[in-house]
Amino acid sequence: MEIQWSLVLFTTLAGAGAWLYFAFCLAALKGYVKNERTRLVACAATLVLLIAGSIISATHLSHPDRIMAVLGHPTMGIFTEALFVGLTSVAVVVYFLAARRKASEGAQKTLLVVGAALAVLLAVMLGYSYMMPARPTWDTPLLPLAYLLTTSSGGAAAYLAIAAAGKEEGEALKLGSVLLVASGALVAVSALAYGAFSGSLSGDLALFWAATLLCGAVAPAALGYAAKGKPSQALVFGAAAFVFALVGCTAFRCMLWIVGTAVRNYFGVII
């Protein structure tokens, strides 16, 4: 199939946004977030990534004017993706308002746990929609797993950069560095596992694999490790890792479209 750029960018940005919020929730639950600015920027950046991704996804529709019909026909796919984008966004806004209004610690923690869970579910659903028997290389749980985990480095990198920009110190930055290193490993493992299943490790996809592994896994992990040693440079390392992670994630998704051939394509229509 042809690379569907709208969907590549949607799943990349929305996935990164989901993981950003997950990382923030983790830090907030552990009590590492000390500055209001970090909370504001993390919540705002999550919403920007989710909304920007959603708007981009709509550009692949030929009749977006009819999109409201989706509400009347709930199915796996666009409906569930939109549902989880909406629920996660609401969770972010509700948590932010609760924190601003000094809600009880228990309430805030509950909202953080709910938000983190919704964020992970959203990142899963972004890939689950593509599991279909008609495309054997997509019809594996490794696909949503790879969709889920290949955006983790982008989210961790964004969290690290935002925490550094918010003048957080100590454990908040350390958590970002550790998450970035760990997510680099998760990107590599999940991408390679899917590559082994789909048989795409060999052949003419070397450029995509190089971009996926070097930009999506190695570079973020290395920058995360560097940030652990030099917290004063965490903003630069985090921002650079975010760019690398998005490039790697995009490359991996492009590859998924290239290998996603149907059982038969009798009419020869290129989707």
Next chain:
Amino acid sequence: MPFMTRNAIVVDLDRCIGCFSCEVACKQENNIALGEYWNKVVIEGPFGTFPDIEQYWLPTMCQQCENAFCVNVCPTGASYRDPETNIVLVDKEKCIGCKYCMMACPYGVRGWNYEEKVVEKCTLCRQRTSIGEQPVCVAGCPGEARFYGDLDDPASAPARALAAADPASIHQLPDKGNRPATQYILSEKIATWRSGD
């Protein structure tokens, strides 16, 4: 929920002469643009080494799957199963052009209307069958190789064609859990079926 009818097409490839009449008639009847298809004849072969070679023609179209993935994934209900005829159809007024159904179809037999920017497919000539006529590909087949009707009605033309055929000669396209209703008859004496799994 049990279906009242199972309308589909049976193609007797032993009788198909590869004239492409069904493809042409379909385009003419349904006003299909150049380069677009609702029904396309695919040449399978030649296989083997001369002089032991074989080839057959495979007319492809919507297989009227009993578990239609296209219907299952359509986010707006534009792809739907007609409750009266049990035929899988597309309501173009509801199509948002996401092409999810095209991705979900195992056979790539859904067309894209470049002018209207919506998905289209074989309707089994609903405009004809609703008034008791045959789909135009069936009516126009010079070899009388195509049969349309309710597969569950033993008196229907496709049911009779299947009943008369050697069970070993009855084939379907690969079934990925979608259970295609369309069936093909191809005897070993003509060619080996190569369009399955």
